[in-house]
Amino acid sequence: EVQLVETGxxxxxxxxxxxxxxxxxxxxxxxxxxxWVRQAPGKGLDWVSVIYSGGAIYYADSVKGRFTISRDxxxxxxxxxxxxxxxxxxxxxxxxRVRITSSSNYMxxxxxxxxxxxxx
Amino acid sequence: SYELTQxxxxxxxxxxxxxxxxxxxxxxxxxxxxxQQKPGQAPxxxxxxxxxxxxxxxERFSGSNSGNTATLTIxxxxxxxxxDYYCQVWDSSTDVVFGGGTKLTVL
Numbered sequence: 001e002v003q004l005v006e007t008g009x010x011x012x013x014x015x016x017x018x019x020x021x022x023x024x025x026x027x028x029x030x031x032x033x034x035x036w037v038r039q040a041p042g043k044g045l046d047w048v049s050v051i052y053s054g055g056a057i058y059y060a061d062s063v064k065g066r067f068t069i070s071r072d073x074x075x076x077x078x079x080x081x082x083x084x085x086x087x088x089x090x091x092x093x094x095x096x097r098v099r100i101t102s103s104s105n106y107m108x109x110x111x112x113x114x115x116x117x118x119x120x
Numbered sequence: 121s122y123e124l125t126q127x128x129x130x131x132x133x134x135x136x137x138x139x140x141x142x143x144x145x146x147x148x149x150x151x152x153x154x155x156q157q158k159p160g161q162a163p164x165x166x167x168x169x170x171x172x173x174x175x176x177x178x179e180r181f182s183g184s185n186s187g188n189t190a191t192l193t194i195x196x197x198x199x200x201x202x203x204d205y206y207c208q209v210w211d212s213s214t215d216v217v218f219g220g221g222t223k224l225t226v227l
Contacts, residue, residue, distance in 0.1 A: 107208075
């Protein structure tokens with residue numbers, strides 16, 4: 001069964017750091033493009049970052065310089081390192097498999113999400 | 121940057137047809153994808169590339185794309201279809217773009 005399981009969320013003070021993990025099963029992370037989407041409480045979906053199967057990486061402007069996406073092929077796991085956390089980073093963070101078609105990427109598998117709360 | 125516009129809410133009577141629009145400049149030139157999100161759950165892909173249904177999604181869900189508006193259509197609406205629906209496209213400058221989401225209420 002194709003599945004994604006996120007871990008690593010929690011309550012963290014502003015300025016702190018966290019590393020989110022997304023363990024995949026049923027498919028190989030290294031052979032796929034993978035991304036992170038977040039959702040602030042009561043708000044819509046917000047694209048965060050993607051790592052393409054070939055290694056190229058994209059970040060949303062709101063997280064550029066603070067977030068780092070990576071993967072460990074041996075563990076079949078995707079990561080999101082979040083530094084210099086801000087209150088506005090409070091959200092549920094979802095990882096997703098990204099399907100790449102001709103100029104039309106979309107997410108076909110989603111994890112259940114992990115909650116990050118930034119508060120003093 | 122490319123923007124997608126969705127109404128905050130749409131209502132439909134039980135058993136009737138719901139249409140959820142997603143507006144964007146010349147959106148017909150892009151492929152549109154749709155996600156359903158029920159409270160407390162992760163999003164689920166219900167339509168990809170304008171009008172294709174993933175395995176397991178009922179035929180009641182369909183999509184179209186024309187001009188400046190893409191539309192998700194839900195036929196014979198059921199109480200279980202109540203959810204937030206998001207449209208999404210890919211843009212070369214900003215990568216993935218989501219619409220603001222539409223809350224569907226089944227009356």
